[in-house]
Amino acid sequence: MQLFLIYKKFHELLQGVPASVQIFACGASQSQPVARRSFFRCSTTQLKWNHGSTGLLVVVQSDVDKTNQSYYGESKLYYLTTDGVHEGLVPLRKDGPVHDAQWSHSGLEFAVVYGFMPAKATLFDKKCNPLLELGAGPYNTIRWNPKGKFLCLAGFGNLPGDMVFWDYVDKKQLGTTKAEWSVTSEWSPDGCYFMTATTAPRLQVDNGYVCCPLVGP
Structure with a gap:
């Protein structure tokens, strides 16, 4: 499969012509x-393919929030599949921005952190069905473990650095810690192992x- 992302020019958007994402099959006659x-x-x-290139997450960001709820604009999360079954919004259960959306390394599920603070986090399967609610808190980051069944949900940058580790297969929380700044x-x-870092130019001191180390079953 090959992806073509088509942006309409800004003046065309003002005239009511939408932007679009389209997926084409390479070598197909149609x-x-x-x-x-x-x-x-x-x-x-932001365009995020899963492993196997059967599903595409599209985070769409606008500089202006017409509801005036956020100074940073608004964002939506769309999900498209190469079989054409899904071509719509991911069913998020809280209003607000999409902070992060990441596929697992298997490509069979994805996690999303979304909503006004405290943000919610939800795990979905590749059919866009909710699998597990990961709770709410000061989070904006998802990191999947590359070798196992674990993930880290965290709040970095301008958030206080809370981290919670999940076993998403057994659907249980393993522990929490904090990495400020x-x-x-x-x-x-x-x-x-899981590493956090404070780096320039974001912080100079x-x-x-x-x-x-990851300690668990």
């Missing part, structure tokens, strides 16, 4: 897309990193 979605109030997008985070390639 010129029609296998999936498409149009939307208004689009300034930027963290800017970035990542799992180790073997999935045994107290730069450093913390590496935590």
Whole structure:
């Protein structure tokens, strides 16, 4: 499959012509897309394929929130599949921005952090059905463990650094901790450690990193 992202020019958007995302099959004789979605109030997008390239998450961001609920604009999360079954919004259960949306490494499920603070977090299967509610809190970041059944839900940047670790297969919380002033985070390639770091230019003082071992079943 090949993705073509088509943006209408800004003056065309003002005239009521929507932006769109369209998915085409490479080498196919037909010129029609296998999936498409149009939307208004689009300034930027994030495109996130799953492993296997059967599903695409599209985070659509607008600079202006017409409801006047957020100074930072508004965002929506769309889900498209290459079989054309899904071409619409992900059913989120709280109003507000989409802070993060990430596929698991298997490509069979994805997690979303969304809504005005305290933000909610929900795990969905690849058919866009909710699988697990991960609770609410000062979160804006999702990190999937590359080797196992774990994920980290956290709040970094301008949030206080709360982290909660989940076993999403057994649907249980493993533990919580905190990494204040963290800017970035990542799992180790073997999935045994989780690292957070405070880096420039976001912060010019107290730069450093913390590496935590994963202790659990």
